[in-house]
Structure formats: C-alpha cells, structure tokens
Amino acid sequence: MCLEFLYPEAKKKAITFSYDDGQVYDERLIDIFNKYHMKATFHLNSGILNKEGYVKSNALKELYKGHEVACHGKNHKYLGQLTKEQLINEIWEDRKNLEGYIEQPVVGMSYAFGEYSMGIKQTLAQLGIKYSRTVESTQGFGIPGDFMCWHPTCHHNDSIMEKADVFLNMPEYMKSPLFYIWGHSFEFGRENNWSVIEKFCEKISFKEDVWYATNLEIEHYINAMRHLTVSTDEKMYINNADISIWAEYEGAVIELKPGYTKL
Structure with missing residues (x-):
C-alpha cells in the first residue's frame, strides 16, 4: 500500500x-477573515x-498580519504589453517595495488583468516568484499542476455557498481537495454584498478536517510533498x-x- 498524502x-x-x-x-x-480564523493572500500594487481609496504603505505590516502580502505588479500594468525590461521592473520593484514595507520576503503574485504567457511565467520565476494566480476559474477543487499558472476554484460571486456544501461533504475518494476563492474587496463595497463573504466564512470556519492557509503556505507544502525522494517499494x-x-x-x-x- 502506498502513502496517501x-x-x-x-x-x-x-x-x-x-x-x-x-x-x-x-x-x-x-x-471578517480574522473573526472566522480564515487566512488569505492580498496581492498589492506598491x-x-x-x-x-487605497491602503497606506506604512499600515501594511499591521493590517495584513497573519495573512500574506504578494505582488500584483507595481503599477497594475498589462504584462503582455511590456518590453522585457519593463516587465522586470514592474515585478522586481513591486517585490522590493512590498518587502520593505512588511519586512518579509514577497514571492507570490497574481496576474494583473489575468494576462500571462509562457515568456512572462519564465521571467517571473527568474525574479523569484514562486506562484502566480490567474482569473480562470476551474469550478473544481484540484491542486494546480503548475503554480505559475494557478487557476482558482471561482470568484466569490460564483455560487460559493453551494460550492461550500460540495467541499464540506466531499466523498472519501476525492483526495486533497483545495477550495480557492478570489476577487477584489472593493466589489463588496460597490455591490453592498458583504453578507456573501460573511455568511460563507461562518459556514466554512472551524472545521477540524480543513487547513486554512495562505497561497504561499499551500504552494510551499505541495511542492515539498512533490519533491520527496521515494524508494521503489515506497x-x-x-x-x-x-x-x-x-x-x-x-x-x-x-x-x-x-x-x-x-515505514
């Protein structure tokens, strides 16, 4: 019998x-996240x-304490419209600025406007980025094959209460399900629907079999598992x-x- 991770x-x-x-x-x-002991990643444009209308740089360290701060491009530019030099500056300067504010390494990212390519992914990896999220929802709960092209489960306006029921009652044969929700906090203010995320967090919180983690924590753990050295008899x-x-x-x-x- 082999291990089930x-x-x-x-x-x-x-x-x-x-x-x-x-x-x-x-x-x-x-x-809301802190009230229900959720953990999240916040992708910022330094x-x-x-x-x-934007958070203050001198408040980042305290505001996002217990969560993850990640890149989103210094000036939220379309990465596919930049030269190689501009792309490097857009990401490297974002990393450097954010790290100065929170006094921690910043190695995660999400693609501004959801725009990416193979060349962009390769450049980001060379700049020390460990993962980057797209806006292409899978509607599923699988772990990503490529963390530099990390597709979320869904946006927070996409029937997350129904998906929570599926997630919490996942059959045993579904191994290591991962529920990944994305969005923009301003959408709750614009649409006056804060109850969407409040009710969801209340429903999903304090479950003994659920790991509440930042994007980077999940990337680090999954890649650690994938890089185990295993004997032929396991x-x-x-x-x-x-x-x-x-x-x-x-x-x-x-x-x-x-x-x-x-073993």
Whole structure:
C-alpha cells in the first residue's frame, strides 16, 4: 500500500483566498477573515498604495498580519504589453517595495488583468516568484499542476455557498481537495454584498478536517510533498524540505519529518 498524502496536521481539505489591488475595503474584509480564523493572500500594487481609496504603505505590516502580502505588479500594468525590461521592473520593484514595507520576503503574485504567457511565467520565476494566480476559474477543487499558472476554484460571486456544501461533504475518494476563492474587496463595497463573504466564512470556519492557509503556505507544502525522494517499494522516504509532510499509511497517520523516514 502506498502513502496517501494529507495536508498539515493530517487535515484532508484546504481552503485559501486571494484578493487583489489593495483598496481600503481590504480592512473590512480582513476583519471578517480574522473573526472566522480564515487566512488569505492580498496581492498589492506598491506604486498605487497611498493614493485615495487605497491602503497606506506604512499600515501594511499591521493590517495584513497573519495573512500574506504578494505582488500584483507595481503599477497594475498589462504584462503582455511590456518590453522585457519593463516587465522586470514592474515585478522586481513591486517585490522590493512590498518587502520593505512588511519586512518579509514577497514571492507570490497574481496576474494583473489575468494576462500571462509562457515568456512572462519564465521571467517571473527568474525574479523569484514562486506562484502566480490567474482569473480562470476551474469550478473544481484540484491542486494546480503548475503554480505559475494557478487557476482558482471561482470568484466569490460564483455560487460559493453551494460550492461550500460540495467541499464540506466531499466523498472519501476525492483526495486533497483545495477550495480557492478570489476577487477584489472593493466589489463588496460597490455591490453592498458583504453578507456573501460573511455568511460563507461562518459556514466554512472551524472545521477540524480543513487547513486554512495562505497561497504561499499551500504552494510551499505541495511542492515539498512533490519533491520527496521515494524508494521503489515506497517504504523509504527522504523529506528534502524544511517542513513535515503528513500522510496516511495502512490506516495510520504518518508525519514525514525533514530527513529520512522508513515505514
């Protein structure tokens, strides 16, 4: 029998959120997420911060505490319309500015206007970006094959309560389901529908079998699992990462700590 991989602490499901642009509505959204112990990633344009309607750069570290700050391009430009030099500047300067504000490495991203290409993906990887989210909803709960082309489950206006029912009642044969919701916090203010996310968080929160994680935490864990060194009989493992990987083996939960494990 081979291992069946689990999320940290033997959780069987995971959920994450992704919100773009850094408008002041993030403050209310974070209050909701914190109330229900959700974890989210916020993709910011460092060149637009401090303008009217946007969060202040000197407030980022405290405002997004417990969540992840990620890139969205310094000035929210169409990446496909930039020269190679402009593309490098748009992302590198965004990383550098945001890291200065929050005093942490910033290695995640979402594509402004959902625009990307193979060349853009390759350049981002060279600039230290570990993943980037698209706007192409899958309507499913699979983990991404390519984190530089990370398709979310759906937008928050896309029947998320019904999807929550499916997610929470997933049959056992569906392994490691991941629910990924994206959007913009200003949409809640514009449409006056804050109850959408409030009710969803209330429904999905405090489940013992769900891992609530940022985008980067999920990318780091999944890639650590994928880079295990495994013997041909699948009874010896070398965990090459700096975190434990959790799995189930013959009905028992196994923690594969960094280093060598023999089952």
